[in-house]
Amino acid sequence: MVQFNFYVNGHAEEMRRFFVTHEGKKELVVDTGLVSPLSVDFGTLARAFTDLIQKNVTDPDLKSWMLPNFSTTTSEDVTTTTVVMMATVKSYFEFIGRGGLGGVWSKARCYPGFIADGPVGLFDFSDLPMPGVVGLKDWDELPGIKVHEYLHEYARKFHLLERCKFRYRVTNVRRGALEKGWIVDAENTGDDGNQTSQTFDCDKLIVATGNFSNPKLPDVAMAEFKGLAIHTKNIGQQYEALLGADIESVAIYGGGKSAIDAVNLCIEAGKKVHWIISDKGNGPNMMFSTRLKWGYHVGQFVGRWKDVFSVSIFSIDTFFGRFFYSGKNKLGTWLIGKFWSFATKKTKTGGLYADMTDENRQKLLPESNRQVL
Incomplete structure (x- = not known):
């Protein structure tokens, strides 16, 4: 392939009619979704460019015969050949990688199966309802890429992009x-x-960097590890490599939502998963099913009315504050205690925990004994 690349570039104009129908260089643009091009995984970027190349050349089989597809082919083999493919047609195309908006929901960070932790209807702004933008109904599960599409459309509609x-x-x-x-x-x-x-x-400045702007990497020895090591923020860029046939076992470090997403992704892909959670701190996040057995999403029950089930300094001098939390009403104290005992038990034994062994369930339950959801 390298020799073929040298030949084509040495006879670019003579060979043009075999590759393209346009004159000069045509721009091929990939939206990386990242602020800096230096943050982009080049292998992912190169593969995206080869898809665009295939759509803009005359040979319908160019990509299939240039890229390897053997039983022993690795993701590194494919990445190397995609670079050669780009170099082969560099006289006919200009390759441009552009950043974009979205942050956590940027296009580069989204991947198949990446779902927001809230449904449609809880992620939108009042001046642009989400269902009409993303083509989903209220309370539908919300794929991450749909959040990106919504944010991009909001920024475009209200002239924020410029x-x-x-x-x-x-x-x-x-x-x-x-x-x-x-x-x-x-x-x-x-x-x-x-x-x-x-x-x-x-005149005015708003600082909105968030608490976790910089990835936190585990303090583990990596010098002798030759496999793929990535932060969960880069799963979108490394999606194909992570799920490649050459990777059979995956170790996931951490207990937050992104770790849970990664565990689910790898299990669904048939990988053997080792989930490593620190024994210091509060353990993993609480996990519970978002759908009740009648099909309702738990988000439909989010509202101010539920505040009667939680003590608040703003509701002490109200009927429910006095009834449930004053300690002076035995019936109210008994009822709220029973409610939270039942809710805690159902959360710890139902939903995602229902099919686990007792040993795994105890490892994955949050360590806090507070009766909160």
Whole structure:
């Protein structure tokens, strides 16, 4: 393939009619969904470009005969050959990877089976109902890619896209002259990886970086490990490699929602999963079925009315506050105690825990003894 690549590039114009019908270079754009091109998994990006190449060449079988597909083929083999394929047609195409919005819900982080932890109807803004945008009904399960589509449409509809600065990283924030306004220093990363600096002035500044902007990696020795090691934020980019036939066993470290998503993904793909959860802290997140046996989503029961079942400093001097939590009404105290005992028992023994062995259930139940859901 490398020799073929050399020959085509050495006779690019003579060979053009065998590959494309256009003149010059045609732009092929892949939406990476990431702010910086340096954050993109190149193998995933290259495979996306080969799909676009196939759609824009005259030979309907170019991709199938250039990329290996043997029983011994690994993801590394495919990635290497996709790069050669891109190099072969570089005289006919310009390859561009662009970032985008979404954060956790960016296109690059979404993958088949990645589901939001809330249904349609609980993830939208009041001025743009989600069902009409994503083609789903209220209370339907919500795939991650649909959240991305909704956020993108919201930003487009309300002219936020043209106000966004993608591929910028804030390096410093300081007060303006006379303690008025703010000055924001930022670095922009171009397609070539080069960085340029730019300064922005603003009257008001909102900092919304979140508590977990930087991936937390486990402190484990990796020097002798030769397999695939990724953070869950990169599953979308490494999806094909993770589920490849050459990977039989997967160790997942952590007990949060992203770890649960990864466990489910790998089990569904037939992998042997070793789930490693720290014995310090509060253990794994609570897991429960979002669908009741009558088909209703638990999200349909979210509302202010449910606050009567939880003590609050804002509802002490109310009927339910006095009835359930004052300690002066024996019936109310007994009822609320029975309610939470029943809810706790059903949560710990039903839903996702129902088919587990007692040993695994005890390992996966949160360690806190508080009666909360």
